[in-house]
Amino acid sequence: MSEVNLDRRQFLGKTSVGLAGLAIAPGMMLYDFAHGRAAGEEASGKVRWGMLIDTNQCQEGCNDCVTACNKENGLSGGTSPTDAQWMRKVELKDMRSGRTTSLPVMCQHCAEPPCVDVCPTAASFKRADGIVLVDKHLCIGCRYCMMACPYKARSFVHEPLHDQKPDVPRGKGTVESCTLCVHRVDKGQQPACVEACTKADHKAILFGNLNDPESDISKRIRSVASTQLRADMGLDPGIHYQGI
Amino acid sequence: MKTILFILLLAITPMWAEAGIMPKLDIGKGGKCVAEPQWMRKNHMHVLLHQRDETVHKGIRGGKYSLADCVDCHASSKNNSVLGSNENFCQGCHAYAGVKIDCFECHSNKRREIAEVGK
Numbered sequence: 001m002s003e004v005n006l007d008r009r010q011f012l013g014k015t016s017v018g019l020a021g022l023a024i025a026p027g028m029m030l031y032d033f034a035h036g037r038a039a040g041e042e043a044s045g046k047v048r049w050g051m052l053i054d055t056n057q058c059q060e061g062c063n064d065c066v067t068a069c070n071k072e073n074g075l076s077g078g079t080s081p082t083d084a085q086w087m088r089k090v091e092l093k094d095m096r097s098g099r100t101t102s103l104p105v106m107c108q109h110c111a112e113p114p115c116v117d118v119c120p121t122a123a124s125f126k127r128a129d130g131i132v133l134v135d136k137h138l139c140i141g142c143r144y145c146m147m148a149c150p151y152k153a154r155s156f157v158h159e160p161l162h163d164q165k166p167d168v169p170r171g172k173g174t175v176e177s178c179t180l181c182v183h184r185v186d187k188g189q190q191p192a193c194v195e196a197c198t199k200a201d202h203k204a205i206l207f208g209n210l211n212d213p214e215s216d217i218s219k220r221i222r223s224v225a226s227t228q229l230r231a232d233m234g235l236d237p238g239i240h241y242q243g244i
Numbered sequence: 245m246k247t248i249l250f251i252l253l254l255a256i257t258p259m260w261a262e263a264g265i266m267p268k269l270d271i272g273k274g275g276k277c278v279a280e281p282q283w284m285r286k287n288h289m290h291v292l293l294h295q296r297d298e299t300v301h302k303g304i305r306g307g308k309y310s311l312a313d314c315v316d317c318h319a320s321s322k323n324n325s326v327l328g329s330n331e332n333f334c335q336g337c338h339a340y341a342g343v344k345i346d347c348f349e350c351h352s353n354k355r356r357e358i359a360e361v362g363k
Contacts, residue, residue, distance in 0.1 A: 039306025127303055135300050136350060164352050166312045166359050171350030186305050 036188025048111075048130040049180055050210040050238035051194070052217050052226060053103060057204035058197075060102040063089055065205065068196030069106075072181060074165040084155035084170075086178045087193060092244070101244055104193065104205075107132060107153040107178035108229060108237030115145035115154065124175075130210075130238050131180045139174040146175060150230055153177045210238065267340040270331045272318040278308050285337075288314075292347075311347060316355055324358040 037043070069087045070077045079085060087106040093099070113132045115124045123138035124145045134145075134154075146154045154177040157170060164170050167183040181191035189195075194207045208217035220226075226242040228235075277284055279291075291309040298304045318333040319326050326334040327348055334353075338345050352359045 037303070037305075040304055043303030125301065127301070129303070133300070137296060137300070160349070163354070163359065164350065166315075166352040166354075166356045169350040169352070174350075182303070186303055 036186055043127050043129040043131075043186075045128045046211060047128075048210040048238060049185060050109065050130070050208065050217060050240065051191075052206040052220055052240045052242060054204045054206070055101050055103045055241060055243040057202050058102045058104065059200075059202055059204075060091060060100060062102075062200060062202065064196040064200045064202075065089075065104050065193035068192040069178070072165075072184075072192035073168045073179075074163070074170065082156075082158045084157055084176060086153075086155065086176070103241060103244065105151060105153070105229070106193075106239070107149075107180075108151050108235070108239045109178075109180060111236035111238070112234065114148040114150065114235065118144040118148040120144065127182075131182055131185070132177075133179055133182065134175055134177065136169065136171060136174040136176070141173040141175065143175060149177075150233060150235075267336040268331060269333055269336045270320045270322070271333055272320055272326075273316075275317065277317075278313075311351055312356060315351075315353060319353075319355045319358075324355045325353045327353045 066087050066089055067077070069075070073086060075084050075086060077083075087104055090103055090105050092101040092103070094101075109130055109132050111126075111130065113124070113126055115132065116126055119125075120142060121138045121140055123135045123140070124132070125135060126132050141156065143156055146152075146156065154175050156175050157172050160172045161170055168179075170176060181189075181193075184191060190198075190207050194205045197203065197205045206217050206220060208215040210218060210221070212218060220242075221240060224242055226240045227244065228237045228240055231237075279287075288309075292311055292314075295307045295309045296311075298307065315326050320328065320332050322328075323332075326332050327345075328335065330336045330339050334345055334348070
């Protein structure tokens with residue numbers, strides 16, 4: 001009896017070790033996902049960052065996402081034609097029904113970005129994980145990308161700047177736009193606007209990996225009707241909107 | 245012969261420094277650098293240039309040669325910056341070498357903890 005029990009215990013012991021190993025492997029993957037890439041690891045094409053903005057949840061008059069964006073990236077918050085604006089709140093009104101819609105518009109992080117096509121110095125580029133950025137070391141300030149962008153998402157820095165954020169270098173004579181808070185995303189955090197919207201309890205912006213069929217954003221895009229702004233242009237933006 | 249030259253060099257070096265020819269730098273916190281100081285004097289621009297492309301285009305973070313890390317260590321204890329006067333780490337040596345620094349037209353020249361609170 002005791003011999004049988006011993007075998008049984010050994011068998012159970014070995015099996016449980018094996019099972020624990022299996023259980024840790026997917027757990028580790030989830031852990032890596034939630035905490036960004038390891039130091040020294042490249043951004044990968046397996047990920048495509050995107051957002052789903054629910055305009056039904058987005059509150060008219062609320063500007064929290066824009067304020068958070070300005071604070072995070074060290075923007076002045078001014079709205080004159082020469083001030084840099086990375087994100088704007090847009091109010092739409094259907095004249096026939098009188099229905100109003102409020103939504104934030106920023107760089108749409110297109111899969112086929114026209115700003116990248118026109119850039120003469122390859123300063124405007126798309127990262128492997130779908131984030132469209134400007135390499136300001138290469139930007140000559142020609143502003144072709146601003147002309148090419150159908151979403152009016154980019155700004156030119158007209159004046160010398162001081163006291164920039166250490167994570168967000170910005171300078172006169174270069175074009176800039178929403179970076180999807182790339183410095184935060186690389187650390188495994190959410191963009192500042194998403195965090196602010198969640199904090200305001202509106203939860204209108206969902207951020208995540210469009211390439212992962214099991215991510216919250218992919219599941220929701222599968223289950224509710226959403227669209228991209230000017231989807232007819234075939235640029236395949238990473239920002240999706242629900243309720244417009 | 246080599247020894248004599250070396251002793252001569254040792255004897256002469258403080259004279260340059262005392263004569264005010266060499267820049268007098270406030271090296272901030274200082275401490276152990278990511279590479280030999282003499283090698284860094286010669287090569288810092290190359291490693292910064294290399295790592296900037298890796299970071300901006302490929303998204304590789306946490307590299308050894310980060311400009312923000314340079315500033316964190318070498319910002320002056322007086323104004324928490326690597327710029328400001330010819331005693332400040334970056335400005336002092338660049339003024340001595342007669343080379344313009346473009347980095348800080350866009351990048352923060354202050355210690356991270358100060359720059360984050362400052363604005």
